[in-house]
Amino acid sequence: MRHIGKLLLLTSLLTSSLAFGQITADPEERGERGAQDPLRSRTPEGNPLPFMQRLRFGGGISGLSIGNPFSIGVSPVVAYQASERAVLGVGVNYVYTRLKLYDSAGQRYNFTANQYGGRVFGMYEIVPKIIPNLYAHGELESISVQDNYSGAGLPVNRTWIASPLVGVTYSQRIGRLAGINLSALYNLNYTTSSTQVYGSPWVLRISFF
Template sequence: MNLIQKGLLAIMLISSSVAFGQITEDPEERRGEGKDPLKTKTPEGDPLPFSQRLRFGGGISNVSIGNPFSIGVAPVIAYQASERAILGVGINYVYYRAKLYYQGGATEIYRANQYGGRVFGMYEIVPNIVKNLYVHGEFENTNVGYTNYNIIPYETQRRWVSAGLVGLTYSQPISRRFGVNLTALYNLSYNADPTFSSFVYGGSPWVIRVSFF
């Protein structure tokens, strides 16, 4: 690359950065007019670039206190598909611990590291009545470790546990691309496989999350 080409590339990068900053700021200017920032367009009606519709964050998930005990972290990338719809993907890690009781009084402390991924969608239901309240649906797949007592010597194995979850998310915006989200979901698949579902979600089909994106 010669000197002229390098100079042109530098000008293009600087120009792109300036344009990016301008587009980022435009929706926020609506606050001065008493309006909410647009999520997918500038005030002039131009669509925001793909990169400016992305949200990055995550939160705490799969919280169960007591026996069993579980807690997880769940980073996410979300995309503002429209003014009311959000699509996203994420990865999950859950630490699980339970005290198991056997006949004769024997007990065992079971610990497991679980990991997986999920896809989700959120749609703002009634923005004219309750802003930032979304119906929320997702599919989650988690890899679970367990001890197979049908094999001698006992062997630790892993299997996938799938779940469909539906519920509501209330989002408190902090900026156009970031907010605090409180989510309550019901696991439609919990009773189909309660033993392994409890390894991931604790002792209840309800999943409560606090996330930031």
């Protein structure tokens, strides 16, 4: 429980400074789109925003799995608004996993694992005129996993596992400076060893940037 408390505290710190970037509105384009979606990568004059003004910083909860094994993680993110519809980014992941096992007498044992790594991702808004803020999402994640749970009485080694994830992300903007992103991704490289990172080939994620 101490690990979970620390993870949730870290998540709250990450999300307290969600994202920043100067996002300006083009009157013509706003008029065409119902005055609800300001430009993300250009000034009102049509010039590209400077690099630093396209950056967004944030993070969120990753690797959430309720069940056995249970897992929860945090993932700081730096995202770059490459164009009006495309977002590129990098992140760092940490996932805590707990496995519950019972012996023949019904005694419960908790085994734990701490996984860490990084990821690169890309998002592209699919059909903005029909469903605004819905993105196709692809990423490559590489995580160092323990080959055995701590507390199992066996030597613990680490192995790097690469996971290509594909799916969709819906981004709900908060004002002009940040957004809440809900992602549903599928692990194309899900194997038995991957259960030490995620309890399912489906990865559900909430992030803020």
